[in-house]
Amino acid sequence: xxxxxxxxxxxxxxxxxxxxxxxMGMNYPLQSMSRTPTPRRRATLASLAAELKVSxxxxxxxxxxxxxxxxxxxxxxLSTAKRLGYPGPDPVARSLRTRRAGAVGLIITEPxxxxxxxxxxxxFVAGLAESCEAVGQGLLLVAVGPNRSVSDxxxxxxxxxxxxxxxxxxxxxxxxxxxxxxxxxxxxVVDQPRDVPGTSRVGIDDRAAMRALAEHVLDLGHxxxxxxxMRLGRDWPHGGPGPALADPERVRTPDFHVQSERIAGxxxxxxxxxxxxNSLTVVESYEHLPTSGxxxxxxxxxxxxxxxxxxxxxxxxxxxxxxxxRARGVYVPGQMTVTGFDGVPEALSRGLTxxxxxxxxxxxxxxxxxxxxxRSGLPVVEVLDTEVVRGRTSGPPA
Amino acid sequence: xxxxxxxxxxxxxxxxxxxxxxxMGMNYPLQSMSRTPTPRRRATLASLAAELKVSxxxxxxxxxxxxxxxxxxxxxxLSTAKRLGYPGPDPVARSLRTRRAGAVGLIITEPxxxxxxxxxxxxFVAGLAESCEAVGQGLLLVAVGPNRSVSDxxxxxxxxxxxxxxxxxxxxxxxxxxxxxxxxxxxxVVDQPRDVPGTSRVGIDDRAAMRALAEHVLDLGHxxxxxxxMRLGRDWPHGGPGPALADPERVRTPDFHVQSERIAGxxxxxxxxxxxxNSLTVVESYEHLPTSGxxxxxxxxxxxxxxxxxxxxxxxxxxxxxxxxRARGVYVPGQMTVTGFDGVPEALSRGLTxxxxxxxxxxxxxxxxxxxxxRSGLPVVEVLDTEVVRGRTSGPPA
DNA sequence: CTGAAAGCGCTAACAG
DNA sequence: CTGTTAGCGCTTTCAG
Numbered sequence: 001x002x003x004x005x006x007x008x009x010x011x012x013x014x015x016x017x018x019x020x021x022x023x024m025g026m027n028y029p030l031q032s033m034s035r036t037p038t039p040r041r042r043a044t045l046a047s048l049a050a051e052l053k054v055s056x057x058x059x060x061x062x063x064x065x066x067x068x069x070x071x072x073x074x075x076x077x078l079s080t081a082k083r084l085g086y087p088g089p090d091p092v093a094r095s096l097r098t099r100r101a102g103a104v105g106l107i108i109t110e111p112x113x114x115x116x117x118x119x120x121x122x123x124f125v126a127g128l129a130e131s132c133e134a135v136g137q138g139l140l141l142v143a144v145g146p147n148r149s150v151s152d153x154x155x156x157x158x159x160x161x162x163x164x165x166x167x168x169x170x171x172x173x174x175x176x177x178x179x180x181x182x183x184x185x186x187x188x189v190v191d192q193p194r195d196v197p198g199t200s201r202v203g204i205d206d207r208a209a210m211r212a213l214a215e216h217v218l219d220l221g222h223x224x225x226x227x228x229x230m231r232l233g234r235d236w237p238h239g240g241p242g243p244a245l246a247d248p249e250r251v252r253t254p255d256f257h258v259q260s261e262r263i264a265g266x267x268x269x270x271x272x273x274x275x276x277x278n279s280l281t282v283v284e285s286y287e288h289l290p291t292s293g294x295x296x297x298x299x300x301x302x303x304x305x306x307x308x309x310x311x312x313x314x315x316x317x318x319x320x321x322x323x324x325x326r327a328r329g330v331y332v333p334g335q336m337t338v339t340g341f342d343g344v345p346e347a348l349s350r351g352l353t354x355x356x357x358x359x360x361x362x363x364x365x366x367x368x369x370x371x372x373x374x375r376s377g378l379p380v381v382e383v384l385d386t387e388v389v390r391g392r393t394s395g396p397p398a
Numbered sequence: 399x400x401x402x403x404x405x406x407x408x409x410x411x412x413x414x415x416x417x418x419x420x421x422m423g424m425n426y427p428l429q430s431m432s433r434t435p436t437p438r439r440r441a442t443l444a445s446l447a448a449e450l451k452v453s454x455x456x457x458x459x460x461x462x463x464x465x466x467x468x469x470x471x472x473x474x475x476l477s478t479a480k481r482l483g484y485p486g487p488d489p490v491a492r493s494l495r496t497r498r499a500g501a502v503g504l505i506i507t508e509p510x511x512x513x514x515x516x517x518x519x520x521x522f523v524a525g526l527a528e529s530c531e532a533v534g535q536g537l538l539l540v541a542v543g544p545n546r547s548v549s550d551x552x553x554x555x556x557x558x559x560x561x562x563x564x565x566x567x568x569x570x571x572x573x574x575x576x577x578x579x580x581x582x583x584x585x586x587v588v589d590q591p592r593d594v595p596g597t598s599r600v601g602i603d604d605r606a607a608m609r610a611l612a613e614h615v616l617d618l619g620h621x622x623x624x625x626x627x628m629r630l631g632r633d634w635p636h637g638g639p640g641p642a643l644a645d646p647e648r649v650r651t652p653d654f655h656v657q658s659e660r661i662a663g664x665x666x667x668x669x670x671x672x673x674x675x676n677s678l679t680v681v682e683s684y685e686h687l688p689t690s691g692x693x694x695x696x697x698x699x700x701x702x703x704x705x706x707x708x709x710x711x712x713x714x715x716x717x718x719x720x721x722x723x724r725a726r727g728v729y730v731p732g733q734m735t736v737t738g739f740d741g742v743p744e745a746l747s748r749g750l751t752x753x754x755x756x757x758x759x760x761x762x763x764x765x766x767x768x769x770x771x772x773r774s775g776l777p778v779v780e781v782l783d784t785e786v787v788r789g790r791t792s793g794p795p796a
Numbered sequence: 797c798t799g800a801a802a803g804c805g806c807t808a809a810c811a812g
Numbered sequence: 813c814t815g816t817t818a819g820c821g822c823t824t825t826c827a828g
Contacts, residue, residue: 042582044805055815060807069813087580091559092493093805096820101490102557103538112531116524126514133510133541136554140501140538143531156534159500161489161559182485184440290743345688442821453799458823467797491821494804 043086052080063089095161103138104128104370105162107180109170111146114288118316119344120359121168124190127363128166135371137163144176154179164370166190171234171255188369190362192257200373202365202382206258209355209386210265213339214311216353216388218273220396222309222337226281226300227266228293228321229259229313236286243285243296245303251282259284262313262341281307285317293317294324308336308397315340315347315354322350322393333395343389351392358384441484450478461487493559501536502526502768503560505578507568509544512686516714517742518757519566522588525761526564533769535561542574552577562768564588569632569653584771586764590655598771600763600780604656607753607784608663611737612709614751614786616671619794620707620735624679624698625664626691626719627657627711634684641683641694643701649680657682660711660739679705683715691715692722706734706795713738713745713752720748720791731793741787749790756782 049056054077061068062077069077081088095101106128108115115121132139142160144153157165157179164186170177172193180187187199194201217225228243232254238244254260267277281304285292293312297320301307310325312318318340322332330336340347343356365382374380447454452471459466460475467475479486493499504526506513513519530537540558542551555563555577562584568575570591578585585597592599615623626641630652636642652658665675679702683690691710695718699705708723710716716738720730728734738745741754763780772778 045807046805056806057808057816058814061814064807073813085580085582087582088556089807090494090805091557092490092499093820094557094807095490095559096488096494096805096822097807099820101559102554103559105536112527113524116520122514122520126511129510129539130543130545132539133543133545136541136546136550136557138503138538138540138554138558140536141527141530142536143534145528145531147528147531148534152534156500156536158486159489159492159534160536161493161499161501182483184483184485443823444821454822455800455824456798459798462823471797487823488821491804492823494806494821495823497804 043081043084045086045089048077048081048084048086051084052077060089092161101161101163102136103140103162104132104367105140105142105157105160105165107142107144107157107165107167107170107176109144109146109174109176111288112141115168117288117290118314119346120315120342120357123344123359124168124363124366127360127365128367129363130360131364131367131371135367137367137371150175158183164188166366166370167196169256169258172257173234173255186370186373188366190366194257198379200369200379200381202362202369202384203258204357204362204384204386206261207265207268209357209388210262210311210313210341211268212265212388213341213353213355214266214269215272216390217309217311217337217339217394218269218275220309220337220394222397223275224279224281224304224306224308225266225270226283226297226304226307226310227263227313228296228300228310228317229263229282229284230256230288230317231284231286232256232259238286241286243283243292243299245299246282246284248278250284259313266311288316290316291320291324293320293322294327297321297324309339309394310336311339313341315342315344315352318352318354318393319347319350322352332393335398337394337397339394343387348389348391352389353391353394354389355386356389357386441479441482443484443487446475446479446482446484449482450475458487490559499559499561500534501538501560502530502765503538503540503555503558503563505540505542505555505563505565505568505574507542507544507572507574509686510539513566515686515688516712517744518713518740518755521742521757522566522761522764525758525763526765527761528758529762529765529769533765535765535769548573556581562586564764564768565594567654567656570655571632571653584768586767588760588764592655596777598767598777598779600760600767600782601656602755602760602782602784604659605663605666607755607786608660608709608711608739609666610663610786611739611751611753612664612667613670614788615707615709615735615737615792616667616673618707618735618792621673621795622677622679622702622704622706623664623668624681624695624702624705624708625661625711626694626698626708626715627661627680627682628654628686628715629682629684630654630657636684639684641681641690641697643697644680644682646676648682657711664709686714688714689718689722691718691720692725695719695722707737707792708734709737711739713740713742713750716750716752716791717745717748720750730791733796735792735795737792741785746787746789750787751789751792752787754785754787756784 045056045059049059059077062074129139140162143156157176165180167189169191189196189199189201191203232250234255251263270277281300283296283300285296310321318338322338325332325336332338340352340354343354347354443457444454447457457475460472527537538560541554555574563578565587567589587594587597587599589601630648632653668675679698681694681698683694708719716736720736723730723734730736738750738752741752745752
């Protein structure tokens with residue numbers, strides 16, 4: 001009566017039944033074994049249709065177009081589905097047929113533990129997740145972390161079952177960029193790199209924002225400024241893993257646009273104030289450690305003890321720098337002005353002078369751009385607003 | 399010369415060409431237009447094979463079994479693939495055929511912005527992501543947030559193209575639990591609920607850990623204890639959205655095992671010390687706000703002003719409570735002992751007396767259990783170690 | 797080393 | 813409202 005698969009023996013030892021299909025196996029809980037005729041193999045839409053003696057279309061309709069069949073028939077379909085343990089149409093097969101995966105891929109090349117320790121990055125992910133959720137899309141974290149080789153990571157990109165990608169803050173020469181592009185799927189870039197052909201981008205005006213902040217600092221009377229930033233290039237030409245002075249040449253040819261734009265903003269303000277932009281002491285950090293800012297502050301003050309203001313390209317750097325300064329007995333803002341960038345909650349609550357950027361909104365817009373691309377089909381660049389927050393960590397130089 | 403898709407007018411203003419295939423469109427960057435004969439439609443393995451005049455098997459082998467064909471042929475395949483803009487085998491089609499999706503689904507019912515604001519939850523996700531990355535699996539955040547109806551969320555669970563699920567700290571009656579089980583895929587539960595048939599679980603001994611911590615508090619001499627916890631049930635029978643006193647009945651019949659186990663741990667210690675466990679003042683919070691702990695502290699001290707120790711089931715609650723106490727002019731630990739749970743970095747750096755649990759390891763083990771299930775095929779329960787951390791927030795009562 | 801045949805499980809026209 | 817017909821793009825025996 002029942003048609004039996006020829007590929008699988010009917011395994012039925014003990015309390016559960018393991019049908020081998022793939023490495024992971026599938027668990028049939030106890031109940032389904034005693035209650036129902038154990039299915040020889042996983043139920044499918046076709047087997048359900050056969051059981052019901054209706055066509056596959058009808059079963060499919062029962063799930064996807066309830067209005068296309070009578071309520072009773074639908075009920076009958078659904079209940080025998082339950083009896084057979086049929087979980088509904090297979091997502092993968094459906095995806096193949098409908099040509100939509102129901103998920104967007106998120107590419108973050110930075111170590112996840114970093115991204116997860118920077119509230120600004122997290123806010124971005126939360127915003128993206130929110131917009132995906134709103135349209136019922138899943139969010140796939142693609143396995144491209146630094147623990148894997150680039151070729152493994154590329155394989156993951158190539159193997160991701162997604163309808164599009166979001167690239168979060170990658171360097172100009174990120175090795176996964178071409179791989180992502182190769183998929184010919186819609187792509188939205190967040191922050192950097194700029195000018196990826198055919199892809200939309202959402203970001204902020206880093207240069208203008210940082211310039212406004214620097215003007216505030218200069219207005220207060222500061223003339224010797226130190227700047228702490230994350231690494232400017234994918235490479236790391238310095239000795240140890242700790243923060244290091246960046247020479248002008250390196251500042252001029254960055255892989256990470258965002259960082260260099262922010263530096264450029266400071267230099268703009270300095271030039272406008274009649275200062276030599278090259279007098280800016282730039283220190284870059286390679287690792288994203290909770291103490292990176294503090295270590296960077298040490299390097300900067302070592303290189304130029306006359307610094308009276310420390311500007312940082314991220315709040316996390318600034319907060320760490322503040323902790324370090326306190327430990328060194330340097331009073332903020334009395335003896336040292338410190339500024340950040342991002343406007344994360346802890347920074348705001350600690351009164352940091354900083355630039356607030358809408359990180360959540362960034363994620364949300366990136367998602368929306370993917371879910372409903374602009375009518376024109378042309379890539380767009382969305383520049384979100386920022387705001388200088390004058391806190392309690394900036395004041396006139398001593 | 400140029401061949402144009404028949405569904406869409408040939409859009410070619412400015413810099414790019416849009417070929418329509420699916421709602422989202424595919425972007426062909428400028429180069430591919432001028433360089434190569436624009437493909438009528440997306441290249442497939444079959445079309446590549448036809449172009450090369452070899453069989454599909456051969457092309458497939460070029461990608462999946464390099465040793466099955468000559469290096470030259472393989473090179474030829476790969477290069478014409480590049481020329482045609484063929485991104486390699488379609489992940490979805492491959493998944494259908496191989497019966498493996500290459501991703502695990504993560505089910506978090508709590509609002510994502512909460513999970514993303516609790517470092518312990520984040521650590522868990524980071525650990526899970528790490529273990530997935532190690533085996534090249536993607537991590538799919540399934541869209542089941544509180545912004546969507548349960549039926550939408552269920553659809554997302556049913557539609558997730560994954561090889562297994564991780565359920566993070568759900569209530570006993572979480573509506574997505576049965577839906578997940580229905581998929582007949584491997585499932586690993588983290589923390590709660592317990593005893594899901596046929597699924598492995600990883601967690602800690604919440605009761606024993608909390609009991610040990612409570613013993614420390616009692617040893618210090620405290621007799622009147624307040625306990626701050628997250629909500630005990632999926633429902634919220636109290637008036638406003640703020641924290642509220644939980645009556646013994648509600649403490650006894652919880653939906654969230656973890657919370658009630660931790661409470662039970664405190665009661666165990668109290669009973670052992672000769673105190674009436676029912677004298678414990680329990681306050682539960684519904685929302686996961688940064689200020690929830692503080693508000694809870696207010697409620698607890700209001701209900702029982704003689705409280706000298708405030709035990710919290712999460713560090714985030716305890717830290718918030720400490721902030722609130724300071725604002726009220728209550729000195730910790732001089733006038734009030736405060737304890738937490740989790741051992742998140744901020745808590746440790748602020749000297750909170752707490753229980754450290756290995757959140758990252760939890761995520762890692764959950765992933766590993768999914769990726770390489772126990773040989774026996776039987777579900778396992780992994781109980782990870784915890785450790786009481788005596789900090790600077792606990793001392794003898796005033 | 798290469799090719800032919802046979803689906804994986806499903807949905808989308810289009811007829812009845 | 814229901815069934816028939818065609819694939820979606822790929823991998824995998826199994827023969828040459």
